[in-house]
Structures are given as structure tokens and as C-alpha cells.
Amino acid sequence: MDPAVVDLSRLQFALTALYHFLFVPLTLGLSFMLVIMESIYVMTKRPIWRTVTRFWAGLFGINFVLGVATGLTMEFQFGMNWSYYSHYVGDIFGAPLAIEGLMAFFLEATFVGLMFFGWDKLSRVGHLFVTFLVAVGTNFSALWILVANGWMQNPVGAAFNPETMRMEVTDFGAVIFNPVAQAKFVHTVSAGYTIAAVFVLGVSAWYLLKGKYVGVAKRSMTVAAAFGLASSLSVVVLGDESGYTLTDNQRMKLAALEAMWETEPAPAGLAAFGIPSLADRKTHYEVKIPYVLGLIATRSIDKPVAGIFELVATAEDRIESGIIAYGAVEALKANPKDLAARATFEQHRRDLGYGLMLKRYVSDPRMADPATIKRTAWDTVPNVPVMFWAFRIMAGTGLLLIALFATAFVLVTLRKHQTKWFLILAVCAIPLPWIASELGWVLAEVGRQPWAVEGVLPTFLGASSLSVAQLWTTIIAFTLLYGALAVVEVGLILRHIKKGPFAEQETFAVSPAGEPAVA
Incomplete structure (x- = not known):
């Protein structure tokens, strides 16, 4: 396989995946924020909360449509750009995607129309x-996608069948309850809730700075402050759980994001x-x-954390077993x-993927010399600088967001919604939060390299036999299409925000202090 074909296939999938993930987390978070806002409307019967809910539902709808449109092209790429990957692991990877379509997507697609036109x-x-069913369907979609992705990170419940030369399911329950998938799901949806809360907080702040739709903005800010504080704190807690799962399943990823070349003795420190x-x-x-890394990675202060050199030595042994x-x-x-x-195969089956890595350099892995094996072992190390800085920027941004929401929560509790410096x-x-979220996916996917499926299928073996010209054509086409969609998306959102809430549903009275008050 031409390395340029593999690199361009990866680039195309990365561009479409990162673009798609601009919309997904906002949809995840807004869906449950709509449930909260409408629940207040149902309990209080105050029309202003109906206005609040319908306004944010409009932004949810714009984002939902773009998320669906950009998600479809990603699934087609598995057949077009990653055909051998689809052939080799399609029995396992395809099942969660099918369930996502049948169970989750149709649930949200069925009820989203009722949500918009059933008022x-x-x-x-x-x-x-x-509205609640739309939110459940939206989050179920994320669950099944992350079950599929989690299996790529930690391929449990499946085994290679030498008769069919493919991976096959052996325990679908293990695939569903994969600890990596579950940790990724709760961490990802919490990040989505944080994104939605920042979005609602920011737009509400803009209204208050302009002195427009004050009633809607204050109420929206109050919901966003409480929801965002809980979500941002949970991202940190659940991110810690994701770090713990790396110790058992992806130790090289953990070592790379810490740029930890030597094994860190207990108590392991965080760089x-x-x-x-x-x-x-x-x-x-x-x-x-x-102490911090030891607590995150091993839940202890008396266990070492393996470094890159030690893990490369382990990879050499596994490559020899894979041969x-x-x-x-x-x-x-x-x-x-x-x-x-x-x-013999049963004794060494778990290392077959490591043997296949040698195909990057020799057509028959059995012909590899010691130098090639050593070189291949170092291929198991992902891009350390990218991992190191992506993690720190992501984590630092997360801490800033906690401080933002904590401040917002205090201000709305004290009824100081219009504190100008905070609104700015x-x-x-x-x-x-979008920057942090995108970096999280970079961390997850770059950290898995050089594997399409961790320890099972090297990325370079999964690509289709396409030409460089074909890939450049589709990359340019996708870039132009997605660029146009971005303009449409941003234009529609800004237009909706500029238009403001459904003003005809709001009735204003003037308080004794001369300030507008929503009836």
C-alpha cells in the first residue's frame, strides 16, 4: 500500500470526523437543556419558559440537521476509503452502527418533528x-457510536477466525459493556453538555450586553450556569476514569500523552x-x-507506570510472537x-496483529530481520509531542471552564446576571469547549496509532486501493462542501440569534424601578 494513500485516507477521515464533531456535542447538550427548560415550563406554567424552550429548540434544530448531514458521509467512508478494515472487522464494528441507526437515530428522527410542530x-x-425522547435518542446515538469506537480502542468480545480470515464476535455483551467504551461515552456526553452550556451562557450574555430579551437571557443563563457547572465537573471526574482505563488497555497512549520515556517509579508524578x-x-x-499520575493511572501511590522504552521492548516480544x-x-x-x-496459532493468536505490522516493510513477516523488528516496535509509539500538548491544552481549558461556570453560578445566585466584565x-x-473537545478526539485517535484496531489491525492495512488523485479529489470536494455548509450553519445560527426569541409570546411589564420584567 502506497503510504501517501494511507496518509491521505487518514487525513480525509480526520477532516470529516472533526467537522462532524463540531455539531454532535452541541446537539447532545442542548437536547437535555431543552428538557430542563420545558420541565420548568410544565411545572410553573409560565409562558416565558415556553418562549425560552422554543428559542433554544430552534438552534438545536439547525445544529441537528447539519450533524445528520455530516455524519452520513463518514459512514460511507468505511466502505470507500477503508474497505479492508470493513471486511476484516465489519462483523463487530458494523453491529453497533446498525443498532444506532435502527434504535437511536430513528427514535430521535421520529420524535423531532413532533417536538417542533406539536407545541x-x-x-x-x-x-x-x-422532547425527552428526542434527548434520549440523541444520547443513545452517541452511545452506540462510542461502543463501536471503544471496541477499536479495546477489542474485547471478538476473535480472529483463521478459516474466514476475519475477526468475529464471540461475546456481544463484552462489546457493549467494554469499559473503554463506557468511559468514553460518559466523558464524551459530559463534554457535550459543557459545550451546550457555554453556548447558551455566551449567547445569553450577548443579549444582556445588548440589553435585548432580558427575561429570556437571564433565565437561560441561570439554567446554563447550573447545568454547566455540574457538566464541567463531571468531565474532569469522568476524564479521570478514562485515564484509569488506559492503564489496563492502552498503556502506550498513556505513556505518550505524558511524554514518559522511562518507566515512572511509584509514586508516579504528572508532567x-x-x-x-x-x-x-x-x-x-x-x-x-x-503522586498525581499514580493516583490517576493506578489508583495508588505504590505502583509504577510503564514508560515508552519498556512498552517498546514489550512490543518487540509481541512482534516475535506475532510472526x-x-x-x-x-x-x-x-x-x-x-x-x-x-x-501453535491458539498459543500466539493475541499477537497476530503485531506480526501483521511487519507487512509495512516486508511482504512476509517471517522474513523480517531483528533490525526490522526493532524498527517496527518503535512504530507502536504515537506522535508524542502532539499527544503531550493536546492533553495539556484540553485539560487546561477544562479547568478554565470550571472556573467560568463557578463564577456564573455565584453571580446568578446573587441575581447579578448583568455583571459586565463577566458577560464579556x-x-x-x-x-x-469546542477546542477542548476536538483535542480530545485528537488525543483518542492519534493515541491509538499505528492501529486501526488496537493490537489487531494496523492502520496501513485497512485502507482501500485508491489512487492519490482520487483521494485529493474527494478531499477537495469535501472541503468545499463542508466549507459551504459551515457558512450556511453559522449564517442560520446568527440569523436565529439576531431575530431573537419568539417576541410575540412575551409580554412585558414595567417594574417600579423602571426595569423591564417578564410577566
Whole structure:
């Protein structure tokens, strides 16, 4: 496989995935914020809360449509750009995607129409239930997608069948309850809730700065402050759980994001700052916080955390074992009844993927020399500087958002919604959670390299036999299409915000102090 084809296939999927994920988290968060807002309307029967809910539902709808449109092209890419990947692991990977379409997507797609057009046709409680089902469907969609992605990170419940030369499901329950998938799901949806809360907070702050729709803005800000504080705190807690799962399932990813070349003895410290160097395989000017990494990665202060050099040595052993597994598979292809080859394969089957990594350099892994094996072992190390800085920018942004929401919560509790310096800060903070969220996906996907499926299928083997010209054509086409969609999306959102809430549903009275008050 031409390396340029693999790199361009990865680039195309990265561009479409990161673009799609601009819309998904906002949809996840807004859906449940709508449930909260409408629940207040149902309980209080105050028309202003109906106005609040309908306004944010309009922005949810714009974002929902773009999320669906950009998500469809991603699934087509599995067949077009990653055909061998789809063939090799399609039995496992395809099942959660099918369930997502049948169970979750149709649930939200069925009820989203009722949510938008049923305001005057359904009872208050009935409409709230419909809104709740839309939120459940939206989050179920994320669940099944992350079950599929979690399996790529930690391929449990499946095994290679030498008779079909494919991976097959052995325990679908293990696939669903994969600890990596579950940790990714709760962490991802919490990040989505945080994004939605920042968005609502920022738009509400903009209205208050302009002195427009004050009643809607104050109420929206109050919901966003409480919802955002809970969500941002949960992102940190659940991110800690994701770090713990890496210790058991993706130790190289953990070592790379810490730029930890040597094994860190207990109590392991977390690198607060450093400059990783690939040239001399060392981290310069490193500043560590004692104990923290040990607590995150091992839940203890008396266990070491494996470093890159140790993990590369382990990879060498697994590659050598994978060569034996590959030889056994070739023997079984020639004679499926070869019991000795079957026994040898069963003994080394877990390392077959490591043997396949050698195909990057030799057509037959059994012909690899020690130098090639050593070189291939170092291929298991992802891009350390990218991992190191992506994690720190993401984590630092998360801490800033906690401070933002804590401040917002205090201000709305004290009824000081219109504190000008905070309103300016809230508007400026709108892009921050998206930056953190995108970096989170960079961390997850770059950290899995060089694997399409961790320890099972190297990325370079999963790509389709396309030409460089074909890939550049589709990349340019997607870039132009998605650029146009971005203009449409931003234009529609800004137009909706500029138009403001449904003003005809608001009636204003003037308080004795001369300030507008919503009846």
C-alpha cells in the first residue's frame, strides 16, 4: 500500500470526523437543556419558559440537521476509503452502527418533528415527553457510536477466525459493556453538555450586553450556569476514569500523552510542563506534580507506570510472537486440518496483529530481520509531542471552564446576571469547549496509532486501493462542501440569534424601578 494513500485516507477521515464533531456535542447538550427548560415550563406554567424552550429548540434544530448531514458521509467512508478494515472487522464494528441507526437515530428522527410542530397539538406533559425522547435518542446515538469506537480502542468480545480470515464476535455483551467504551461515552456526553452550556451562557450574555430579551437571557443563563457547572465537573471526574482505563488497555497512549520515556517509579508524578523531543527520545525542562499520575493511572501511590522504552521492548516480544502466529495462519490456509498449526496459532493468536505490522516493510513477516523488528516496535509509539500538548491544552481549558461556570453560578445566585466584565468573558469563552473537545478526539485517535484496531489491525492495512488523485479529489470536494455548509450553519445560527426569541409570546411589564420584567 502506497503510504501517501494511507496518509491521505487518514487525513480525509480526520477532516470529516472533526467537522462532524463540531455539531454532535452541541446537539447532545442542548437536547437535555431543552428538557430542563420545558420541565420548568410544565411545572410553573409560565409562558416565558415556553418562549425560552422554543428559542433554544430552534438552534438545536439547525445544529441537528447539519450533524445528520455530516455524519452520513463518514459512514460511507468505511466502505470507500477503508474497505479492508470493513471486511476484516465489519462483523463487530458494523453491529453497533446498525443498532444506532435502527434504535437511536430513528427514535430521535421520529420524535423531532413532533417536538417542533406539536407545541399547539400536544398537551404540555405530552410535548415534554416527546422532547425527552428526542434527548434520549440523541444520547443513545452517541452511545452506540462510542461502543463501536471503544471496541477499536479495546477489542474485547471478538476473535480472529483463521478459516474466514476475519475477526468475529464471540461475546456481544463484552462489546457493549467494554469499559473503554463506557468511559468514553460518559466523558464524551459530559463534554457535550459543557459545550451546550457555554453556548447558551455566551449567547445569553450577548443579549444582556445588548440589553435585548432580558427575561429570556437571564433565565437561560441561570439554567446554563447550573447545568454547566455540574457538566464541567463531571468531565474532569469522568476524564479521570478514562485515564484509569488506559492503564489496563492502552498503556502506550498513556505513556505518550505524558511524554514518559522511562518507566515512572511509584509514586508516579504528572508532567505539568515539558518539551518532548522525538530526536533524542527525551523530555526537556520537565516539571512534575508528585503522586498525581499514580493516583490517576493506578489508583495508588505504590505502583509504577510503564514508560515508552519498556512498552517498546514489550512490543518487540509481541512482534516475535506475532510472526509465529502468522506462520501458523499460513499453514492453516494450506491445510485447515493441521492440528499442530492450530495449537501453535491458539498459543500466539493475541499477537497476530503485531506480526501483521511487519507487512509495512516486508511482504512476509517471517522474513523480517531483528533490525526490522526493532524498527517496527518503535512504530507502536504515537506522535508524542502532539499527544503531550493536546492533553495539556484540553485539560487546561477544562479547568478554565470550571472556573467560568463557578463564577456564573455565584453571580446568578446573587441575581447579578448583568455583571459586565463577566458577560464579556462569557461571550469570549464560546469557542473554548469546542477546542477542548476536538483535542480530545485528537488525543483518542492519534493515541491509538499505528492501529486501526488496537493490537489487531494496523492502520496501513485497512485502507482501500485508491489512487492519490482520487483521494485529493474527494478531499477537495469535501472541503468545499463542508466549507459551504459551515457558512450556511453559522449564517442560520446568527440569523436565529439576531431575530431573537419568539417576541410575540412575551409580554412585558414595567417594574417600579423602571426595569423591564417578564410577566
